[in-house]
Structures are given as C-alpha cells and as structure tokens.
Amino acid sequence: MAVKLGGTFLTCAMGPLNHAGTCIQGSRVPEGIRELAPEGLLGGFQRGVAQAAKLAGVRVEDVERLLPMDEVREAMERLKASQVEALLAWELHAGRIGGLLEGVAEVTNHGRAPDAGQFLERLANKVRRDRPFSEPLQVLADDVAHWQATIARCRKLLDESGGGALARAYRRRRLRRVATIAVSGLVMIAALAVIVRVQAARARIEALLARPEVCAIRGVSEADLGRAASEQQRRVAARLEACAAEEAREAREREARLLAEERAREEQRRREERDVKCASLAVRFKAGAFSEGDGALAGVSDDLLRRIAQRRLTAADVGPSGPVIPCDGARGGDALRAAFADALVASVWTWVPSADPGPKLGEVLAPRRAELPPRARTMIAVRTVNESKRAIVSGDPAALERASRLCALSAALHIAGGPACAALAKLATKQAP
Template sequence: MAGKLGGAFMVCVMGPLHFAGSCVQAGKLQEALPNLAPETLWRSLERGIEQTAKLAGVQPRDVEQLLPMTELRAAIEQLTISYRLAAHAWSVHAGHIGGLLKGLTDLTVDGRPPDSSVGLMRVARKLSRDKAVAAPLQRFADDIGRWQELLLRARVALDQDAGGLLKAYRRRRLAKIGALVVSVLLLAGAVLFAVSLQRARGRVDEALGAADPCVVRGIAPADLDLGSGEQRAAAGEKLQACHERLAQQEREREEQARREEQAREAERQRRELDARCEALAGRLDVGELSGEEDVLTSGEAALLQRIVRRTLSPADLGPADPVLPCMGTSSEPRVLRAFADSATATVWSWITVVDPSPRARQAFTRRTVDMSERARTVLAVRAIDTAKKGITAGDKASLARAQRLCDLADALSVITGQPCQAARELVARP
C-alpha cells in the first residue's frame, strides 16, 4: 500500500513539472512557463493529496499531517516571486534570443522524465552573457529544484508512514460506527423529542398571544429554536414592536428629563437674576450705583446713570419704550418707580418736546400728583399745538404723535379740548 500511495501522489504532483521539462528540452520555454506557475504547482499538490487520501480512505488533512506543509508553503511563496521575475524577463528579452535555444534539443536522453530545474539551469547557462535573462532563470531553476526536493521528501514520508494512514482510516471507520450507534439512540429518543417540540411550540404560542409585545422577550431561546417558521417570524415582529415601544419610552424619558433640566436651569437663572436685580433695585432706591452691575448692558447702564442723576433726555421718554433692566422680575416695580421718580424730577427737560412711550405714559399716570400745575399747563399747550399741527399736516405719523401726547395729558388730568379730540377722530378713520 505504501508504494501505491507514494506513486499516486508523485503522478499528480510531478505531472506539470515533467511536461514543462519536455517543453524546455524541446526549446519551448514560453510553453513551459505556465506549467511551472506557482498556482499550477500548488493545484497539482492539492490533487496529489486528495488522490492519496482517497486511496487510503482518509481525509486530506490526515495526509497533510504527514507532509512538510510549512516548508511547501514557504517554497511556493518563494516560487511566486522568482516565477514573476523569470516570466517577465523572458517576455521582455525572448524576442532577440532567437535560435540560441536550438542546442537544448540535443541533450542526452536517458529514458528518465525530463527535469524542469535542470533544463532551466541549462537555459540560464546558455544565456549567461545576457544577465537580465540568465539571473532570473537561474533563481527560478533553483526554486523549482527546491520544490522537487520537497515533493520527494513528501513521497518518502508517505511511504514510511502508510501504516499511520491505515490507522487513520480505521479510526474513521470506528467513528462511522459510533455515528451509527448515535443515530440509533437518536431514533430511540424521537418520541421524547416530539413531545418536547409540541410543548415548546405551545409555550411560544402563549407568549405570542399576549397583548404586551414585550412578553416575547421571555421566550426561552430553546423554545424559539423549536418553534415553526411562522412562530419565529411572528416573534420577530413582536420583538421589533417591543423594541420600538421601549425606544419610544426611552425617548419620552429623555425628553422629560431634558424638560426638567431646562426647567431647573431656567429656575436657577431666574433666581440668580432676581437676586442680582434685587441688589440693583436696592441701589436704585438709595440713588447710588456701583458701576459694576452684572445685569446691565452698556445701554441699560447709561440709562440708569441718567435715572439716578435725574438727567433723563426726551429720547428716554419716547416714542420707544426705554430699555430698562430687570423687567419681568420681582424687582420690576422698584425699577419703574425709580424711572418715574427721575422723569417727574426732570419734567422741565422733556415736557416741551416729549413723544411719550407707553411705559412713560404709565409711569407719569401713577405720579400725577407730583406734577406742578405749571407743568400741566405746558403739557396741555404742547398737546394742543401738536394736535393742530397733525390736523393741518394730515399725515398719520403726526396725528399718532399728537394722540400719544393728548392721551398723556388726559391721564394727568390736563384739559386739552377740541384739538385733541379732532386728532383722535382723524387717527380712528380708516
């Protein structure tokens, strides 16, 4: 059996090498090279291993354990490099070589299959003057020789250890017998399996019938594996619905947490602002600013300085509302009171040119008793004159300004008469 195994192996692995050697001997190197390609040689090795395993009745891996596979792989990697170099060199320089290979057909024939490596070395020596071709061919020949040596070692290993393959074959036979025994035991347990299958599918149906899709998460993997295709598909749909519900619940929790965090942050900022505004209102109450109020913009700070110093300008009173800090906080009334105090104290600096804003009118209305009779009279004259000019001009902007001034005068219990009433009527017209 040993000789048969080794011979079958060598027939497969040496086939491409012998054919290539014949081509080289005939001077047909271009035809020889494809048969010496690394992938061709490796395929022939695999065929040899498969054929040997088939003859021995074992698996290819059992044969591979006897062969120097590590060295064979290293050799084929080396061959890959040298083959590319040799093939490239030959394809580039073959055109001018011409009949230089003619003498190779005169080599001695002794009945043995032609040796590819020997043939390649002779070609390399014949072309020794052309280093660009000779050197790659010589390197390739050396690697082919190394490959052939490894194949011979592989044959020796097969011949020497054929008994091991026979033992492996017997082991496989015993394994098959063991498998047959197991099959019998499995057949004996078929009834028990059928009962288990029915119970498992019943439990799966019970879980699928629940209203809560997340109940399917409690199905045992073993039960689901025994379930039918329809049951597994339904369980997958239920599980997807469960995941979507859980994801939605998680998003809702995250959104709720985000809103709560925003509310806490807003409350914290509100308290901080209230505290700062409370401190600012306290300084306004006593008419002293530190100059470092951290709730103020540059415009608000300048306005507060004018409020404290009682130097409000007409622009502070209208037509737009003054930009006061701390509006909407608990300190708003105190800031407005300081504003009204300053406006009342500086009435003569603005009363003749004022175009009052809503906030200014509100502030003045609350301080009616603080305005002198003379200031009231001046305001009445200013309101009447503005109304007359608006009536004469007839434009909406002038009439609207007159109405605001007249409204302020009325709020301060100042009699303005017919001109203000006529201005209001004109503003009300479409």
C-alpha cells in the first residue's frame, strides 16, 4: 500500500510542475511561470494528499500528520515572492533578447518529464550577464527545485513509513467506525428492548383489565403502570376506584356479618343462660321454693308467678293479650306452662264469665279441655254466640276483635260457636284488604 500511496501522491503533486515544464519547453515561458504560482502548486499537493488518504481509507489529517507541513508552508512562502518577481522580470526583459529559448528543451530528449526547475535554471544561465533578468529566474529555479525536493521527501515518507502509520490510522478509524456501529446497534437494541418492555407491560395491564374480578387490577406493578398508555391509565384508575368501592362494601358486609354473628352468639348465650335459670326455677317452683325476683327471670311479674302457684288466676291473666307464660320457649318452660294450665282449670270460674281471652289462651288450655267443667264449656259457648251477634250488629271494631278471640277459644276447646262465628269469619274475610 505504501508504494501506491507515494506514487499516487507524486502524480498529483507534480502535475502543476510538469505542466509548467511543458509550457516552458514549448516556448510558452510566461504561461509556464504563471503555472508555478503557489496556489496551483499547493492545490496539486493537496490533491495528492487527498488521493493518498482516500486510497488508505483514512482522513486527510492523518496523512498530513506524516508530512513536513511546516516545510511545505515555508516553500509556499518562498514561491509566493519568487514567482511574482520572475514573471515581472520576464515581462520587462525578455523582449530585448533574441534566440533566448534555443537549447532550453534539449534536456528532455530521454523521455523524462519536463523539469521546470532545470528549464528556468538554463534560462537564467543564458541571461546571466543581465542580472536584473537572470537573478529572479535563478531564485525561482532554486525555489522550484526546493519544492520538488519537498515533494520527493513527502513521497519518501509515504513510501517508507506512511504505510504502517496510515495502516494504524486506518485501523483506528475502522475501529472507531466499528465502535460507532456497535454503539448504534446497542442503542437500537436498547430501544427495541424498551419497546418490547412497554408492549409487554401494556399486554399485562390489558390482561388484568380483562379479568372479571374488579380488584384483579391490584396486581399491576408501578413499573408496568408507568409504561401504560394514557387510555389504559384512565381505565386502571377507574378500576382501582371501583375496587376500592367494592372493598368498602365488602368491609361493611363483613362488619355487619360479624356484628350479626356476635349478636347471635350473645342471644344464644342469653338463651342458654335463661334455659339454665328457667330449668332451675321449674324445679324450685314445683317444690314451692321460688322467691322474689324469680318472676323477672321467668319474664312475668312475681304476683303472676305467685297466683299460678296458688292457682288463683284472674280475668286479666288470660287476656286480651297473651296470656304471658313463665319461661315460655325456654328449657323448664313446659313445666311452668303445665302449671299455668293447672291454674287455668282450677280458677276457671274467675275468668270464664267475663274474661276477654288472649290469642294464646286456647293453645295453652287445649290439652286440658277435657278437664273443664261442662258448665264452664256451656258458659263459653253462650258468651261466644252472644258476643258474636252483638259485634256483628254493632260493627264496633273492638267488639268484633273480642268476639273473634272468643270464637278462636271455642274452636280450640272444641266448643261449637254456631252460625255467629261463621258469619263473623266471613265478615272478617270481606274486611281484609
């Protein structure tokens, strides 16, 4: 590569010199001197450097670092002055001398490239007696020779050491190019990785949004949410809000359920406590050993409990609501219920003639209906018929309700209520909404 670089450089750099030599050889001396202007010579030099750099695959600066550029600039400064002076001297003196160019071209008889420096030196020798004419030509010839030597040195540098240095520069440049390509590739890979991560994050978010569970969106990560599209972020926000509302509702339901369970446990505890107390009361009541305060435990007054024990119930004890049974529904309540029924049978004449029976009286007394005296049953039947007729005739709501309760008691005790109770039942059906 070194030989090719030097030759390529020399061809371009020597181009203006060869052209100038050709002009002088062809008796066009002024044109040849003009071709030796520093601008043209430097242009050829720069073209040679550029071609060498292109051939080596490096920058022009890499080639120039191998060359004595200070000497090049110095040579250009010398030529800048000597070329102008030589051209001026030629224009002033050449017209007075005849046959000046004879023998100038004789130096090129062997196929060598025209040497402008030698031609100028021969011209200077021909007119050496005319110093104002010869000296500028000789100075220009010397400067051209110096420029040719500089070019030769540059070629030698390229031939001898330029190959390795330029090869290293080329390798460095290639490495930089490869590094640039690698960095660009890494940037592209990173960009693709970002795109892939964004798409994957959005796909995961879309999958969570598609799930029927409202709170499934809680599974979205902050990183994925940061990569979500704005429309997805709005949907996620709406789903999170719905999830919060759902969780609040579930929390309320859970709290209500826990409260209901607590109430149920408390109610169960109270029932069990009441069962224990009522069972104990039933035992003590049967033994006649109950005391003050036991009525409250049984859910009745102490006076009623005492009347039950004494079997002296009053008309108020059987209605119009109730009657109230001690420890009704609790363990031990059956024994107290039986005691209440015993008291009803024993004190039948205190309530049958005038009592307004409660709705539960027939239920309590039905198992003991056979023990009722026939006269008491007859009295209940008569009262039922009479009360029903009067209620139907009067239409008074209170009387109708009283008559209905008497009819219900008669039915529970298997006592015939007669047509009046049937008519009362029909009337109640018509009045029902």
